[in-house]
Amino acid sequence: MANAPSFAGIPIIPVLLLLLSTFSVSSSSSSSPANGSDTDLAALLAFKSQLADPLGVLAGNCRWIGVSCSPCRHRVTALSLSGIPLVGPLSPHLGNLSFLSVLNITYANLTGSIPPELGRLHRLRHLRLKGNCLSNDIPADLGNLTRLDFFSLSLNQLSGQIHPQLLLRLHNLREIYLYGNYLSGQIPPNLFNNTPSMCYISFDNNRLSGPISPNLLFHLQKLEIISLSGNDLSGQIPPYLFSNTPSLREIYISANTLSGHIPPNLLIHLQKLEIIS
Numbered sequence: 001m002a003n004a005p006s007f008a009g010i011p012i013i014p015v016l017l018l019l020l021s022t023f024s025v026s027s028s029s030s031s032s033p034a035n036g037s038d039t040d041l042a043a044l045l046a047f048k049s050q051l052a053d054p055l056g057v058l059a060g061n062c063r064w065i066g067v068s069c070s071p072c073r074h075r076v077t078a079l080s081l082s083g084i085p086l087v088g089p090l091s092p093h094l095g096n097l098s099f100l101s102v103l104n105i106t107y108a109n110l111t112g113s114i115p116p117e118l119g120r121l122h123r124l125r126h127l128r129l130k131g132n133c134l135s136n137d138i139p140a141d142l143g144n145l146t147r148l149d150f151f152s153l154s155l156n157q158l159s160g161q162i163h164p165q166l167l168l169r170l171h172n173l174r175e176i177y178l179y180g181n182y183l184s185g186q187i188p189p190n191l192f193n194n195t196p197s198m199c200y201i202s203f204d205n206n207r208l209s210g211p212i213s214p215n216l217l218f219h220l221q222k223l224e225i226i227s228l229s230g231n232d233l234s235g236q237i238p239p240y241l242f243s244n245t246p247s248l249r250e251i252y253i254s255a256n257t258l259s260g261h262i263p264p265n266l267l268i269h270l271q272k273l274e275i276i277s
């Protein structure tokens, strides 16, 4: 059961091979009110019902490849599918998977908007929806995911501005990847004020515009890599932009309309710098 369907020429790379062994629609819970495990089952079925799933990967009663559960509570803790065409929108019901810590669905032809309900996944640490066709804006509700440490929505068709409060409560965030979308407007000046653990920022190849705030990176002492290239950023590179980022190794800012020159003090502050482009 739940063998990965092999389809000539189509790479199928299920990441987690743990199978959901604990769900059972047949168990009688009629005496008790709907418990969390029932809610999870309903959410998975709603998720599946929105998707075309031409390879039939989500066949059967949620004993799918890519679903992991906690052994004791029988709650879904991870949903991880990569390179499998699911083809369709993400169900808002996914917001009911209240024990989910990993949502990792990449290169799966997901369409439509990101449901704001995902902001209810308060245990989520890893959000990765790279390489789909998701559109519209990034819901501000994702700013409620206070345990997030990895945030990737790269290579989609997301547009609109980055909400100024998107990261203000994500104190544990270490990596954010939004490259390859159509995001526009200024990078909010206070975006990274409360993300002291941030190591990687990748916002390249969007339509971000306007000046870079002089204090944008001031709180990022652990920052190692930042990529802002291929946007419409303009104005000067603020002279002290990198004055408090001693861990920085790589800076990518080409293909913008920035003026002026690389701040002369850059090399004094950045002893680990290897690449600037």
Ligand SMILES: *[C@@H]1O[C@H](CO)[C@@H](O)[C@H](O)[C@H]1NC(C)=O
Residues within 6 Å of the ligand: 024, 027, 028, 029, 032, 035, 036, 037, 038
């Ligand atoms: C919750 O429901 C599931 C399936 O209906 C059942 O197996 C499990 O024992 C129930 N758990 C609790 C704590 O009631």
Ligand SMILES: *[C@@H]1O[C@H](CO)[C@@H](O)[C@H](O)[C@H]1NC(C)=O
Residues within 6 Å of the ligand: 013, 015, 080, 081, 082, 102, 104, 106, 126, 128
């Ligand atoms: C998410 O999926 C990618 C690629 O399929 C995999 O390399 C990565 O380990 C997964 N991450 C988690 C936290 O499951």
Ligand SMILES: *[C@@H]1O[C@H](CO)[C@@H](O)[C@H](O)[C@H]1NC(C)=O
Residues within 6 Å of the ligand: 034, 039, 042, 043, 092, 093, 094, 095, 096, 117
């Ligand atoms: C789960 O989420 C959906 C949509 O967000 C909602 O309509 C539904 O009532 C929720 N609860 C359960 C127990 O499925």
Ligand SMILES: *[C@@H]1O[C@H](CO)[C@@H](O)[C@H](O)[C@H]1NC(C)=O
Residues within 6 Å of the ligand: 054, 085, 087, 108, 109
């Ligand atoms: C999934 O998306 C890719 C790239 O956009 C496309 O080439 C492919 O035909 C799509 N597959 C399905 C089943 O829609």
Ligand SMILES: *[C@@H]1O[C@H](CO)[C@@H](O)[C@H](O)[C@H]1NC(C)=O
Residues within 6 Å of the ligand: 116, 117, 118, 119, 120, 141, 144
């Ligand atoms: C996120 O938090 C805000 C403010 O507390 C709240 O209004 C909103 O409903 C929350 N969103 C979700 C999806 O839980």
